[in-house]
Each structure stands twice: as C-alpha cells, then as structure tokens.
Amino acid sequence: MKKVNDIPLKHYFETIKAKIFTIKNISWKSPRIIGGSIVLMLLMGSGLVYLNSTTSAVYIVVNGEKIGLVANEAQAEEMIDQILSEKGAPLGIEAKTHDGITYSSVRIKNADFRMLSKENLAEDISYYVDGVMLTVNKEPIFVLAKAEDGDKLLNDLKEYYAQPSDKNLVSSVEFEDEVETQPVEVPIEQAISYEQALEKLKQGxxxxxxxxxxxxxxxxxxxxxxxxxxxxxxxxxxxxxxxxxxxxxxxxxxxxxxPYINVVSEGIRTETETIPFDVITEQDSSLSSGQTKVKQPGSDGQKEVQYAYVQKNGKIVSQTVKDEKVLKEAVSQVIKKGPQRVTVAYSRGSGSTASGLSWPLRRGITSYYGYRGSDFHTGIDIDGDQGEPYVAAGAGKVVSAGWAGNYGRTIVIDHGNGVMTRYAHSTKLLVSVGESVSKGQRIGLVGSTGRSTGSHLHFEVIINGSTVNPLKSLR
Ligand SMILES: [Zn+2]
CATH class of the missing domain: 3.10.350.10 (LysM domain)
Incomplete structure (x- = not known):
C-alpha cells in the first residue's frame, strides 16, 4: 500500500490530476474496483491542494444581495458597527438599520479574494434614527436626531430669549405656543443635529x-x-x-x-441710570447784559432703577418702574447771569439757513420731509433701534425736554440765529431744559413714544418758527 508521502514530489501533481480525472468515472461505493486506501489518498491529496490555493471568506448579504467579501463574520460585524457609528456621529447618535444583513461562508481561490471596502458597504445600507419630532401648534417643525436632547433644546431656547444675567432676574419663561415633542423613527437624512435644531429655532x-x-x-x-x-x-x-x-x-x-416658537419671559431688570443735573440761573447785576458765569459746575448723579418687565422673544413688551435708589445725588449747575434780555419762545435771528448741522443719527431715512398722502410730514424719520443713542445736530441750548403729545418724549435745541432742531419719539432723554449741548453730544435714545408705529427718530429743523427740509441743512 502506497502512502501519499511515498510519491515523489515531482509526480505528485500529475498523479492527482490523473486520479481526479479518473475519479469521475468510478463509483465511490465500489471498493472492489478501487481500493479504499486509494480513495483516502485521493481525498487527502486534493484536499491539501485545495486548502493551499483557496481561503475561507464570508459574503456580506444585504437584503438578499451579496455585496462583497470579508475575512470572517467578526470582521463584518465590526465593519458594520463602525459604519453605523460614523453615519450617526454628525448627529451625536448611533445610526441604526433595518436592512436584513446576513453572512454566508464560502471558500474561494486566493487570487479571487477582494476585501469589500467600508465605503462600498456603507453605500448599500439604509440608515434610520430614533429621534423626536418637534411640533408647534400641531405643526411639525423638524426631527431632532438625539431624542434625549429634546428637553435641553427647549430649555436652551428659553434661556436664549430670556437672557438671564446679573442685570436680568428672570422669574418665569413660557412658550406662548403649544410645543410638543414625540418619539419618531425617520431615515437619517430627515433628522438634524442639536446644533442645527437650536440654530433653526433662533433664526425663525x-x-x-x-x-x-x-x-x-x-x-x-x-x-x-x-x-x-x-x-x-x-x-x-x-x-x-x-x-x-x-x-x-x-x-x-x-x-x-x-420665530417658530414665541417665548414670553418676565422678571426684574436692574439698570444704573444717569440723573442729569439741573441748571439754576441767578441774576447778577455786576455782570453785563447777556454775560454768564458758572458759579458752580454741575455733575450728573446716578441711580439704580428696578423695572418689572415682560419680554417676548427677547424684546421688551412692557415695563414698569418697581424701585429707584439714588446712588449719587446730582449737583446742580449754578450760573450767574447779567441783566436779562427779552426772551421769546423761539429765538429769532437773521440767519435764514441752518447750514452746518450734522446728522443726529447715521442711519437710513424711512420717511422724507413733505406731503405723505394728505398729511404734511414736518421732518425726516431716521431708522433706529430702540435705545440707540442719537446726538445733537449742532451746539446749542436745550429749550424743551419732556413729553410733547404726539411727538412723545422730545427735545428741542436752540442753536441761535433763529435755528432750532427737534428730536421726537425718544425712549429716554439724556439732557434737560437749560442745558448747553455741544455738537455730536448724546442727547437721547431712539424710541417709539407718542404717535409712532415703530422705533425711529423724527428730526425737524425749524428756522424762524417754521419747519424746513432737514436734508437741505445736514452735512
Ligand atoms: Zn416723523
């Protein structure tokens, strides 16, 4: 009985080939035609050749379709786990799939083995996320991929609009709309990340x-x-x-x-505000007519004001003064003045132009001087945000500072030579009557007081008691 080992090596393959050829024509169940030992020899021989030139591998099968080969199941599973992690990473989650993924073991020729790349496999899988859908007044807005972040998202939006700070003591923040989150499973491309979701809510x-x-x-x-x-x-x-x-x-x-969601917040805001000093004029006959002398320079005081406020989407809707505390008293300015000349409501002078005035607020004009429908608009409207400071168009003296009916909080400055300027609808005045102001000095804050439909500065130039087109005077 020959052993496989006894066959000289150079004949080994020829023998096997011949036997394999022959083997097709013989019956495995005929030990009388061919000896059992020969069968064993042939099996072992061909088996070794097969094992040396082939390899075991695993097909990854997605929804019944063979996608490609990897070395083994463990490798396939690791690859899929990696893909699901990478797909979910931008959304802060692990993606999942409902595809039927199975493995099928094979042996293939070494030369035929091509390892499936992660990128190619990733293309053949569909991904899902377990997110939460945000609805506002029953209207779906988006799906947040990471369901656990739903509450954080809504809380962060509340904080964004409520603006809590050392100055702003927020007592309540509520949604004006019906806001709901509900668990939902969607294809990954329909979900957004936490950062995208917050940005979307902020942008409106x-x-x-x-x-x-x-x-x-x-x-x-x-x-x-x-x-x-x-x-x-x-x-x-x-x-x-x-x-x-x-x-x-x-x-x-x-x-x-x-905004997708209207956020209403209430609280107490503490502001430090200026108390403008008063100007007191004393007659002094030792001075010549019209001459003035500062007896005591004035200085502004300071006060702490507490406002109870209501905000909607970060903008103040209403506020009332709750408490005021003087931190520093203002010191009045005392002016000595020579014998008084005749004062008139409007100073009159020879100057018929008011050249050299500068813009009180460098913003766009929203309404011009002249007829607006059937109404005559006596000044220009300059766009401005609530609380934005505006300045004196020229040096002069404040002849009026306070509430003036439809004009709301208004300042009038007399520049001499019959030229005056008016600044209306202010939210706050920073000067008071009698004060001298320099050109460019901050005198008030833009608002929407009086008959006004939005924050802006209504600016008039008055010459000898009549309004003129301010654009002819501004430089
Ligand atoms: Zn106006």
Missing part, C-alpha cells in the same frame, strides 16, 4: 404674507404697520424702490421672519 421661519395696499400708504408706512424696515419691504418685492408708486387695492408681498 421666513413667511410670505400678502398685503393689500391701503389709501395713503407709503413704503415707509407699510413697513411701520408690519414692524419691518422699509428696505425689507422693498426686498420682498423685487424690482421696487422707494419711488415705486403704490396703487391702493393692489397686492404686494411681505417676507417676514417669525
């Missing part, structure tokens, strides 16, 4: 609203009525500019950004 939603032009409307007026800037209204209607004529009854589009 662009909404297009149709507006029917009313009698006497101007671009400025439409902007004011809708709490927008004139340039925003114009931008919503391509091809228009401030000179485009508005025809009553026709429709235009207003593109407004509205």
């Amino acid at each position: 939603n662009l909404q297009k609203v149709e507006y029917t032009i009313q009698e006497n409307d101007s671009w400025w007026l439409i902007a004011r009525k809708n709490d927008m800037m004139t340039k925003e209204v114009l931008a919503s209607n391509p091809g228009t500019n401030e000179d485009t004529i508005l025809k009553p009854g026709e429709k235009i589009v207003l593109e407004k950004v509205k």
